[in-house]
Amino acid sequence: MRADRLVATLLFLQSRGRVTVAEVAAELEISERTARRDLEALSTAGIPVYSQRGRGGGWSLVGGARTDLTGLTAEEIRSLFLRAGSATATPQLRTALRKLVRALPAPLRSDAEAAARAHIVDATDWTRADATAAAPQLDALRRAVVDGHQVRLGYAGPGKPASVRTVHPLGLAFKAGNEYLVADTEGGLRTFRLSRVLTAEPTGAPVTRPEGFDLPAVWRSLAARLEDRMLAATVRARAEPGTLAILERLFEGRLRIGEKLPDGWSEVTVDGPTAEVVAGQLAAFGARIEVLDPPQARERLARLAVELARVYGAPDSVP
Structure with a gap:
């Protein structure tokens, strides 16, 4: 002690x-x-x-005089530099890491430098050309969270026109390749996906934090609510064996593969925000997947078939 x-x-x-x-x-x-x-x-x-x-x-x-004592153990130093590897850190974080390296006892410096070079996090989705579009807003929102200033936020939700509102920034969260702002609004606590933030203008007014606010607990609650909406519907189908690997990559944790059927196909279930959305995603597999229920999913596929035939014409014969 x-x-x-x-x-x-x-x-x-x-x-x-x-x-x-x-x-x-x-x-x-x-x-x-x-x-x-x-x-x-x-x-x-x-x-x-x-x-x-x-x-x-x-x-x-x-x-x-200054001491090189940091209080960190060798294992803690390795973990820190692995998680904040200099290859992907922001300029400010790289500067902080360099200062920390200089403050470390000599026997631990080479370990820390090696750990910094040993890890990289690439948050870019393979299907996206530019994952840095939100960088200017991200910097402004980070400052607003740290400084405790309200922000006039320009935001365009999915399928909605852009709007401007004043929010109380409380924290930032990173999940599945996307960064989110957690903020208090007139309608209560909510999340804003940074890739949809158009502008972020600090007002100078102080943030009002809800009593007992705990960012990890609030984020878990908001994320669970969002996931419930994203997985609100389940579609049951039968799939050709050759489609299963593709389905697993496409739907990941939203796909469940059931028992193999007598004809060699497998029963599968897929979760999504609505049955119609899941049906539209499965339509790309054509006749290699047959949707069984719910009825609205089958109806969506029937409408798609009619629309596509109207655009491209029905083939005279099917090989």
């Missing part, structure tokens, strides 16, 4: 430049007698700590 306290005392001293015994005692919630003993122990251990008596005095590091 005393070793931890000495480390905390040294870091507090380093961050403040000069401290009094009373300040150390208040910061670490110990007695002034214990604080004085700890400061003296640091000096005795060879750390360049000295005291100055009189008005304006206190304890300081000699010449403003």
Whole structure:
């Protein structure tokens, strides 16, 4: 326990430049007698700590000296640099990582530098040409979250015209290759997908945070609500064996493969926002998939068949 306290005392001293015994005692919630003993122990251990008596005095590091002590273990350092690899970090994060490397004890520096080069996160969807379109808004929203300023947000939801509203930015979340703003609005807490943010203008007015707000808990609740809407309908179908691998890649966790049928085909179920949307996605497989239910999914496919025949013409014969 005393070793931890000495480390905390040294870091507090380093961050403040000069401290009094009373300040150390208040910061670490110990007695002034214990604080004085700890400061003296640091000096005795060879750390360049000295005291100055009189008005304006206190304890300081000699010449403003700084320690390379970070309190991080080797495993913690590797984990940090792996997760924040310099190959994908923002310029600000790369600068912070370089400073942290210089602050690390020499035996740990090479480990940290190797870890930074060993990991890359590519959030770009293979089907998207540009995943950086929201970068200017992302920077503005990050500043608004950190500074606690309300924002006039220009936003275009899916299938909706663009609109402008004032929101209280509370946090940012990254999920499945997309970044989201969590904000309080007149209609309550909600999420905004950053790729749909058109403008983000800080108003200067302070953010009002809901009492007891906890970002991870709120995000889990909002994400669960969104996922419920995205998986509100289930379509049952029978699929040709050669389609199963493609279906698994296309629908991932939304697909469930059932038992094999006597004709060699397999029964499958697919979840989606509506039965009509799932039917439209399955239409690309043509006769290799037969939708069984619900009826509205079959009706959607029948309408699509009529529309496509009207555009492209019905073939005279089917091979």
